[in-house]
Amino acid sequence: xxxxxxxxxxxxxxxxxKVENGYYTDAKVKITMFRGxxxxxxxxxxNLAPNITGKICGVCxxxxxxVSIEALEMANGIYxxxxxxxxxxxxxxxxxxxxxxxxxxFLFEGIDFSSPFVASLTQSTFERALNTYTLYRDIHGYTxxxxxxxxLYYKGEIYKTALKLSTKFRDLATMIWLRYPxxxxxxxxxxxxxxxxxxxxxxxxxxxxxxxxEKLIYISAELREFYKGVYKxxxxxxxxxxxxxxHDYNARYEDMDKWAEKRFIPPALIKNGELxxxxxxxxxxxxxxxxDGTAYEDWKQSVFEDPxxxxxxxxxxxxxxxxxxxxxxxxxxxxxxxxGREEFSPxxxxxxxLYSLRLKGKVKTFNYDWEYVANDVIERLFARVFMIGxxxxxxxxxxxxxxxxxxxxxxxxxxxxxxxxxPRGGNAHWIVQKGxxxxxxxxxxxxxxxFSDPVKMSIIGQKVTEEAEKFEGxxxxxxxxxxxxxxxxxxxxxxxxxxLEKLL
Amino acid sequence: xxxxxALEKVLKSNIVWxxxxxxxxxxxxILKSGCKxxxxxxxxxxxxxxxxxxxxxxCGKEYLDELLSQKDFVLVIEGAIPKGKDQLCYIxxxxxxELISLLAEKAKAIVAVGSCAxxxxxIRELGYIGVSxxxxxxxxxxxxxxxxxxxxxxxxxxALTGGKS
Numbered sequence: 047x048x049x050x051x052x053x054x055x056x057x058x059x060x061x062x063x064k065v066e067n068g069y070y071t072d073a074k075v076k077i078t079m080f081r082g083x084x085x086x087x088x089x090x091x092x093n094l095a096p097n098i099t100g101k102i103c104g105v106c107x108x109x110x111x112x113v114s115i116e117a118l119e120m121a122n123g124i125y126x127x128x129x130x131x132x133x134x135x136x137x138x139x140x141x142x143x144x145x146x147x148x149x150x151x152f153l154f155e156g157i158d159f160s161s162p163f164v165a166s167l168t169q170s171t172f173e174r175a176l177n178t179y180t181l182y183r184d185i186h187g188y189t190x191x192x193x194x195x196x197x198l199y200y201k202g203e204i205y206k207t208a209l210k211l212s213t214k215f216r217d218l219a220t221m222i223w224l225r226y227p228x229x230x231x232x233x234x235x236x237x238x239x240x241x242x243x244x245x246x247x248x249x250x251x252x253x254x255x256x257x258x259x260e261k262l263i264y265i266s267a268e269l270r271e272f273y274k275g276v277y278k279x280x281x282x283x284x285x286x287x288x289x290x291x292x293h294d295y296n297a298r299y300e301d302m303d304k305w306a307e308k309r310f311i312p313p314a315l316i317k318n319g320e321l322x323x324x325x326x327x328x329x330x331x332x333x334x335x336x337x338d339g340t341a342y343e344d345w346k347q348s349v350f351e352d353p354x355x356x357x358x359x360x361x362x363x364x365x366x367x368x369x370x371x372x373x374x375x376x377x378x379x380x381x382x383x384x385x386g387r388e389e390f391s392p393x394x395x396x397x398x399x400l401y402s403l404r405l406k407g408k409v410k411t412f413n414y415d416w417e418y419v420a421n422d423v424i425e426r427l428f429a430r431v432f433m434i435g436x437x438x439x440x441x442x443x444x445x446x447x448x449x450x451x452x453x454x455x456x457x458x459x460x461x462x463x464x465x466x467x468x469p470r471g472g473n474a475h476w477i478v479q480k481g482x483x484x485x486x487x488x489x490x491x492x493x494x495x496x497f498s499d500p501v502k503m504s505i506i507g508q509k510v511t512e513e514a515e516k517f518e519g520x521x522x523x524x525x526x527x528x529x530x531x532x533x534x535x536x537x538x539x540x541x542x543x544x545x546l547e548k549l550l
Numbered sequence: 551x552x553x554x555x556a557l558e559k560v561l562k563s564n565i566v567w568x569x570x571x572x573x574x575x576x577x578x579x580i581l582k583s584g585c586k587x588x589x590x591x592x593x594x595x596x597x598x599x600x601x602x603x604x605x606x607x608x609c610g611k612e613y614l615d616e617l618l619s620q621k622d623f624v625l626v627i628e629g630a631i632p633k634g635k636d637q638l639c640y641i642x643x644x645x646x647x648e649l650i651s652l653l654a655e656k657a658k659a660i661v662a663v664g665s666c667a668x669x670x671x672x673i674r675e676l677g678y679i680g681v682s683x684x685x686x687x688x689x690x691x692x693x694x695x696x697x698x699x700x701x702x703x704x705x706x707x708x709a710l711t712g713g714k715s
Contacts, residue, residue, distance in 0.1 A: 050642050053606040053613055056574045058641060060610075082676045101672045104575020104696050153581070157607060200594040200607075206583075209592065213582040227575050227696055523609060 049519045050076060054154040056105040056532040063522045065510055070522060073505035075497055075531075084368055087487040092118060092479050093234070095487065099475065100228045102489070105149075105532055107227020108142045108219075109468035110475070110489075115232050117464030117475045119297035123457045124235035127450035128293040133222050133237050135290040135310070136245050136444065139437040141219035141226050143289070145212050146469035146530075147396070147430045151266065152198070152208030155427055155527045158520065159269055160199035161192060167514045174272075181271060182264040191272050194265055204265060207258050214255055218248045235453025245446045252438060259438055260412045266431040267414060270424055277423035277525070278508045280500055282319035283390060284398035284421075285383055287326060287465040287472040288312050290440070293447075298456050299353050299463075302327040310440060311467070314402035315385060315392065321405055322385045327352075330463055330474060332384035333490060334361040343369040349478065353459050359384070363476040363488035364461060381490055381498045391499035394471025394492045395530065396429035397421055400436075411435035423504070426528040468492055470530045496529045504528075553704045558587035560710040564623040565591065566653060567602035570646040571639050571678055572629025575696030576663040577604040582699055603641075614642045618652065624709050625650075625657035626702075627689075630666040630678035647684070659709035660689040664697045671695060 050060025057077070064072035083102050087095060095118060100111035112134070119125050126134070157163065165172040175192040188194040197204040216226050221244040222237070223229030231238040241247070292308035306313050306326035313326040323329060331352065345367035347360045358364055382389040392398070400416055403409045409416040412435045419425055465474035471492030478486040504525045512520050551559075569577060581604060583589055590596035592605055601617050608616065627650060632638040639646035654660055662681040665671035668691045669680040682689050690713075692698075692705045 049610040050640075051603055051609065051613065053603045053609050055603075057569065057572070057603075058639070060642070082673065086673065086675060098672065101575075101695060102573060104573035105578050107575065107578070149578075149581070153605065200592065205593065206589075209581070209583045209589070213584060216582070227573075227578065518609075 047517065047519060049523065052523065052526060054157060055527060055530075056103070059526065059531060061505075061519070061522055061526055063505060063519055065517070068510050070505050070508045070510065073502050073522060075501050075526065077497075084487055084489065087484050090484050092121060092477070092482045092484055095475075095477070095484065096232065096234075099489070103532060104227045106142045106146060106468045106470065108138055108223060108229050109466065109473050111229055111232050112138060113464040113466050113473050113475050115234055115464070116297065116466060117462045117477050118234045120299055120464065121458055121460070121462035121477055121479050122234055123297070123459070124453050124455055125295060125297035126236045127452055127454060128447040129239075129450040130236040131291050131293060131295060132444065132446035133239060133245065134232070136248060136441055136446065137219045137222035137229070139290065139441055140215045140248065141223070142469050144434050144437050145215035145219065147434050148208050148215065148262065149212045150469070150527070150530045151427055151430045152204060152262070153212065154530075155524070156198040156205065156208070157200070158524050158527065159195060159273075160202065161195040162199050163520065164195055167512045167518060167520050169513050171511065178272060180268050182267060185264040186261045186268075188265070188268075191268055194268060204262070207262065211255055211258055211262070214251065218251045221248060233453075236451055239451060242448050245441075245444065249442055252441060256438070259434055263412050263414060263431055263435045266428045270419075270428040273424040274419070276511060277521070278504055279420035279422045280393065280503045281421055282316060282401065282418065283392040284314065284316040284401050285329065285392040285394050285472055285495070286311065286314050286398040286402050287329070287467050287474065288314075288402070289399065289467050296454070296456060299327065299459060299461075311399045311403055312406070314398070314405065315383065316398070316401055317385060317390060317392070326465060328386075329383070330465055331356055331358065331362065332386070333363060333474070334359060334382040334384055334389060335363060335366050335488075335490065336361060336380045336382065343367070345369075349461065353461055363474070363490055364463075364478060364486070366488050367486065368488075379494065379498075381495045391503075392495070393421060393500035393529070394467075394495050395426060396433045397425055398471060399433065399467060400429050409436070411439050423524050423528040430530070470532055471495060491532065493529075493532045497531065501526060501529050501531075553700070553707055554585035554587055557585070557703050557707045557710070558590075560707055561587050561596065561598050563658060563710060564599045564601065564620055565626060565706070566617055566620055566623045566657070567600060567604075567626040567628065568617075568641070568646070568650060568653065569603055570627060570629035570631050570650065570667070571673065572664070572666060574604065574628070576628045576702065577602060579696045579699045580702055581605065585699075585703060588703065610642065614644070617649075620653075621656065623657060624706065625653050625660045626663055626706070627660065627667050627681045628663050630670045630673050631681060631684040633677065633679045633684060635677070650681070650684070654685050659712070660685070661692065661702075661705055661709050662689050663692045663702050663705075665693050665695040667691075668693045
């Protein structure tokens with residue numbers, strides 16, 4: 047069965063699923079729009095990259111600008127002072143992360159868990175909701191699970207609250223970004239500050255919605271309990287590049303392991319629940335992109351070593367050249383992660399970030415202790431909302447530096463990389479430059495990673511929970527939306543084999 | 551009377567919002583609270599409907615059929631048009647260009663939102679064009695990257711009054 051287009055996601059998506067004996071037995075995710083930003087960047091002046099890449103996406107409207115700026119800071123040997131770092135972190139916490147998470151969790155995903163959907167498509171589940179008393183009704187005010195499901199639909203209180211918060215977070219972020227999406231205040235080595243009191247004003251603005259944030263966390267905690275074990279767990283394989291630089295950030299490649307590990311959320315590569323490494327440089331060196339048998343030209347190895355003499359693989363983005371051969375081959379584009387022994391396909395996003403933090407200590411916000419349960423639909427939704435609370439605390443507890451905004455200098459280099467988590471997970475830009483001109487610019491987004499295997503793995507083997515006569519593919523849609531896909535980001539140049547299917 | 555109220559007064563048609571080669575910047579920019587006429591559209595509590603991939607309930611064929619069966623509507627287009635490379639943009643089984651051409655014939659007004667829809671924007675260099683150039687006729691245009699939510703509302707108001715206000 048083909049479900050295309052998929053609504054309540056960013057951009058143009060479709061999914062083909064096969065169902066047999068009550069289980070999903072096959073799935074193919076499709077992205078049906080293609081633009082070509084990496085082609086656009088080739089031979090352009092390096093300093094244009096943040097502005098151009100910022101236009102890749104209007105939903106995660108700051109991540110590409112920020113990651114591109116960090117890549118340029120490494121390339122140019124310029125890095126920001128503490129004040130700039132703090133202001134960047136606050137703005138980025140608000141928008142992209144908090145605004146995106148509330149939008150995706152409640153304006154996109156929440157509808158699938160609202161009474162009209164649950165009652166018409168999964169009647170026995172709705173019966174259970176009608177008979178299930180909530181655990182945290184003193185916080186959110188809903189007595190039964192079905193009561194809160196009523197409010198998840200379009201006209202509902204929860205939907206309205208989420209729209210209000212989504213707008214609020216963006217408006218607050220704009221005090222620092224000056225425009226959102228596509229911030230205009232970011233500079234290589236700093237940020238243009240128009241209002242030194244912006245963080246105080248932001249804290250005041252956030253305080254006004256503290257209760258709303260708490261309610262949304264506990265509403266999603268109810269869904270977490272109610273849907274526990276219903277969706278397929280694809281295992282604790284995660285990657286995160288981390289979030290928010292510390293004051294130790296100096297953009298130097300040789301120090302990347304040290305400064306990245308000091309991020310508020312540190313990078314982590316996790317396999318079968320075990321921490322493989324927190325070294326961001328190693329994680330990034332382990333990224334592999336495969337386009338075998340597709341419509342793309344093969345590329346020849348031109349980069350053999352990184353600036354420290356570490357081996358760079360043929361399939362690493364620093365080597366990748368995306369030249370379209372024809373429209374008749376296979377566009378399969380796969381991202382794998384090499385862990386020093388073998389390649390695998392970790393998922394990325396909020397659970398990955400929380401898992402990384404949990405390895406360091408307790409993860410708590412609004413009196414809720416987060417513990418890892420599974421890598422499934424409802425856990426992704428819960429982690430997404432929980433992260434809003436985490437970042438609320440992060441901003442409220444921050445004592446920003448209001449003095450040091452001057453850029454610092456170090457040594458530039460021709461090979462550079464910027465990597466930071468977007469709302470959906472790890473986002474990285476690799477640059478090969480010469481004399482300030484881009485020779486190669488490669489982008490691997492979180493959706494590229496999650497679409498490489500995790501989405502498919504989550505759908506195949508999933509039990510069909512729908513009971514209605516007319517099959518709508520609700521479970522597959524819940525899976526796709528739980529990964530918060532962003533097709534505009536994912537198909538900046540190459541695309542999934544589906545476009546090829548269309549072209550054929 | 552601000553333009554949100556003005557929009558509420560003149561909103562007598564559905565809005566069909568199609569994303570071509572877009573980043574969804576305009577969709578996300580208009581998905582904001584603070585303008586009752588729009589909120590009612592998002593909340594499905596308006597007698598009129600907003601057909602947009604960003605906020606519609608149904609997916610797939612059902613959604614496309616809803617779109618194509620509209621009779622009295624304003625067409626809003628976001629994103630550039632892949633001139634001569636139709637296969638680079640699909641909405642369901644239809645290319646974006648097919649869908650836009652069909653809807654444009656029936657729309658009571660057409661509004662291009664964002665620089666990409668106005669003239670191809672940042673990706674014009676790759677050969678993509680704006681709505682007016684593609685359709686070969688004048689349309690209401692809201693430039694900007696992204697287009698301002700307030701200007702989009704104002705232009706919708708203008709389009710809904712037949713350009714007489």
